[in-house]
Amino acid sequence: MSRNGEKLLAVEDLTTGYRRKQVVFGVSLEVRAGEIVALLGHNGAGKTTTLKAIAGLLPAWSGRVSFDGEPVEHAPSAVRVRRGLALIPQERFVFADLTVAENLELGAFTVADPGQAAERREAVFALLPVLAERRRQLAGTLSGGEQRMLSLGMALMMRPRLLLLDEPSLGLSPLLVERIVETIQEIVRRERLTVLLVEQNVRHALAIATRVYVMRTGRLILEETGAAMAARGEWWDLF
Amino acid sequence: MSWGLIFATTKIFHFSHALTLTLAVYAAVLAAGPWGIGLPAGFALAAGAGCLVGLATELAVYRPLRRVHASQLNIFLASLGLLIAGQSAVLIAFGPQARALEGFPMTGIALGPVAFTTIEALWVVASWLLIGLLMAWLWRTRHGRAIRAVASNPELAQCLGVDRERVFLLVFAVGSALAGVGGALLALRDTASPTMGVPPVLAAFIAVFLGGIGSIPGAALGGVVLGLAENMGGLVLPGYWQGVIAFVVLFVVLVVRPSGILGARGR
Numbered sequence A: 001m002s003r004n005g006e007k008l009l010a011v012e013d014l015t016t017g018y019r020r021k022q023v024v025f026g027v028s029l030e031v032r033a034g035e036i037v038a039l040l041g042h043n044g045a046g047k048t049t050t051l052k053a054i055a056g057l058l059p060a061w062s063g064r065v066s067f068d069g070e071p072v073e074h075a076p077s078a079v080r081v082r083r084g085l086a087l088i089p090q091e092r093f094v095f096a097d098l099t100v101a102e103n104l105e106l107g108a109f110t111v112a113d114p115g116q117a118a119e120r121r122e123a124v125f126a127l128l129p130v131l132a133e134r135r136r137q138l139a140g141t142l143s144g145g146e147q148r149m150l151s152l153g154m155a156l157m158m159r160p161r162l163l164l165l166d167e168p169s170l171g172l173s174p175l176l177v178e179r180i181v182e183t184i185q186e187i188v189r190r191e192r193l194t195v196l197l198v199e200q201n202v203r204h205a206l207a208i209a210t211r212v213y214v215m216r217t218g219r220l221i222l223e224e225t226g227a228a229m230a231a232r233g234e235w236w237d238l239f
Numbered sequence B: 001m002s003w004g005l006i007f008a009t010t011k012i013f014h015f016s017h018a019l020t021l022t023l024a025v026y027a028a029v030l031a032a033g034p035w036g037i038g039l040p041a042g043f044a045l046a047a048g049a050g051c052l053v054g055l056a057t058e059l060a061v062y063r064p065l066r067r068v069h070a071s072q073l074n075i076f077l078a079s080l081g082l083l084i085a086g087q088s089a090v091l092i093a094f095g096p097q098a099r100a101l102e103g104f105p106m107t108g109i110a111l112g113p114v115a116f117t118t119i120e121a122l123w124v125v126a127s128w129l130l131i132g133l134l135m136a137w138l139w140r141t142r143h144g145r146a147i148r149a150v151a152s153n154p155e156l157a158q159c160l161g162v163d164r165e166r167v168f169l170l171v172f173a174v175g176s177a178l179a180g181v182g183g184a185l186l187a188l189r190d191t192a193s194p195t196m197g198v199p200p201v202l203a204a205f206i207a208v209f210l211g212g213i214g215s216i217p218g219a220a221l222g223g224v225v226l227g228l229a230e231n232m233g234g235l236v237l238p239g240y241w242q243g244v245i246a247f248v249v250l251f252v253v254l255v256v257r258p259s260g261i262l263g264a265r266g267r
Helices: A047-055 A077-083 A100-107 A114-127 A129-133 A144-158 A174-191 A202-208 A226-232 B002-010 B017-032 B039-067 B072-094 B118-140 B142-152 B154-159 B164-190 B198-211 B216-236 B239-256
Strands: A007-018 A021-032 A036-041 A062-067 A085-088 A162-166 A194-199 A211-216 A219-225 B108-111 B114-117
Touching: A007 A047, A021 A036, A021 A047, A021 A062, A021 A194, A021 A219, A036 A047, A036 A202, A047 A085, A047 A162, A047 A194, A077 A085, A077 B154, A085 A144, A085 B154, A100 A114, A100 A144, A100 B142, A114 A129, A114 A144, A114 A174, A129 A144, A144 A174, A174 A202, A194 A202, A202 A226, A211 A226, A219 A226, B002 B017, B002 B142, B002 B164, B002 B198, B002 B216, B017 B039, B017 B072, B017 B164, B017 B198, B039 B072, B039 B164, B114 B118, B118 B142, B118 B164, B118 B216, B142 B154, B142 B164, B154 B164, B164 B198, B198 B216, B198 B239, B216 B239
Parallel strands: A036 A194, A036 A211, A085 A162, A162 A194
Antiparallel strands: A007 A021, A007 A062, A211 A219, B108 B114
16 A cells, blocks of 8 residues: 555656547656646547546557556556556446446456445445435436446445546536535545546636646646645636 | 347447357257267257357457457458358358257147147247346346446446456357357257358347347347247248248337337437
8 A cells, every 4th residue: 555645656758549649649747645636628638538548448659657656558457447546437437227236336346355345335325325225226317416426436336546537527517516526525535545637627626636737739738736726816828 | 149148248240150050050960960979968069169169259350350440340241251151161061961950859749729849848948048047147146247337338347447358258158158059959950051040140130129239138028029020920921921020020110119129218
C-alpha cells in the first residue's frame, strides 16, 4: 500500500488516438496517493482519450504510463484493474439488462473472496440505500441519477487504489449533480481513494479537486492547485 | 441456442458454426460406426470435436481479423468462406452420400392420437435439459455472469477487469460443444451429410432475430415460436411450405417489433 504523497500514477509524453487519428499529443501528468486531480478542458480536447489510454482501453502509441512505480503501458486492462487502476466510463456505465445486484457483483469481479465481496456490497447499500431498494430491478430501468449512483457503487465494489472518473456529472440536473459530487466526496473520504477526474464543468471539478490540469487540442496547457485555479476567477480564456 | 450465445456475446456472425456441427457429427458417426466405441462415446466425441473446431476457428480466423479491425461484414464473409471450404473438404474426405449415426433404438410411441418416435422424445428431453443447464450456468455462476456482462456492454466489462478475449474463447468452447451434441442428436434420425449444418444454423439465426438480438433467453423463446409456427403451419399447408412460414414469421416480427420479442426497446 502506498502512503499519502507517494507518486501513484506517472504519465510521461503519452500519445494516442483512434486507429489512424491522433488525439493526444504528448501528455505528461502525475497523481500522488490521496490526491483528487481534475483534468479539465473543452469538448474534444482529448481528456477522455487520455483516461482510456491510462486504463488500457486504448493502446498507448508512445510514451510511458507507470502505476505505483511499475510500467503498465503494455499491460491489458484486466491486469491494470487487478493492480488497482480502474476507470468508470462516461457513457454506458451500467449493464442495462442485468439487475442492480448483478451489476454490483460484476464490480467485484476481480475480488476472489466472496465473503469480502458480500461485505463490500453491504457497505455500498449502507451508503447508497436506493440501490438496496432496487437490487432486483434491471439497471436500465433506473433513472439517470440512480444509474450514476450505481456506477459509483460498482467503483466501491472494485475499491481501486486509483479511480479514473470520466465526467460523472454529464447529463444530470444541477440538483442531482450536487448529490453526485457529495457522494464522490463521501466515498473518497471514507475509502481514502485517489481520484483522477475528467470534467467539463469547471465549477464542480474545483469543488472537489486538490489540483487541476487543463488540456487543449491534445496537449496540457496548465497545471495548478485547485485553490489557485478557483482564485483565478477567469478560466474562460483557457478554453 | 448455441449460435445465439456466440452471436450475443461476440457479435460475430458465426456462419461456419454449421461446419463445427458437421465435423462434430462426422466424428460421432466414425466413433459409433467404423471405430465401434459406441454411441455414448460418440456423443462425448461430438462435444469434444465441436469444442476444438470452435476454438480453432476463433483463434485462427476471428481473433486475427479483430486485431486488424476487420468490419463485421468482412468477418461474416470469412466465416462463410470457411464454411464452404470446410464443406468441400468433408465432401472430398467422406464422399457425398449420407451416413447414418447408428445405435439408438427407434420405435414408435403412441399417446392417444399423438404418434412420435423414441428419437423425437429424446430430442425434446435433451434439448430442454441442455437449455436449462446453459441458463443455470449463465445466471448462477461467476463465469456465466462475465459472459452476460460482455454481451451487454463489452467496454464496461473490460473496465471491471473481465478479460474479453478469454470470455470469447469460453463462449466458443461451450457453444461449439453444444452444437456438436445438437448435431449428433439430429443425425440420429436425419443422417449426416456435408451440408447438414446449414439448416439448423439458418433456423438459429431466424430464432435469434425473432427473440431479440443480444438476448440469450430471447434466442430460446424465438426457437420455440419458430418451431410452433412451422409445425402449426404444417397442419394447413403442405410440408414444403415450412421454410416460407419461417421467413414470413421473421418478416412480420421485424415489421411489428424490429428489436425482437425480448429485445430492448429504444436503445
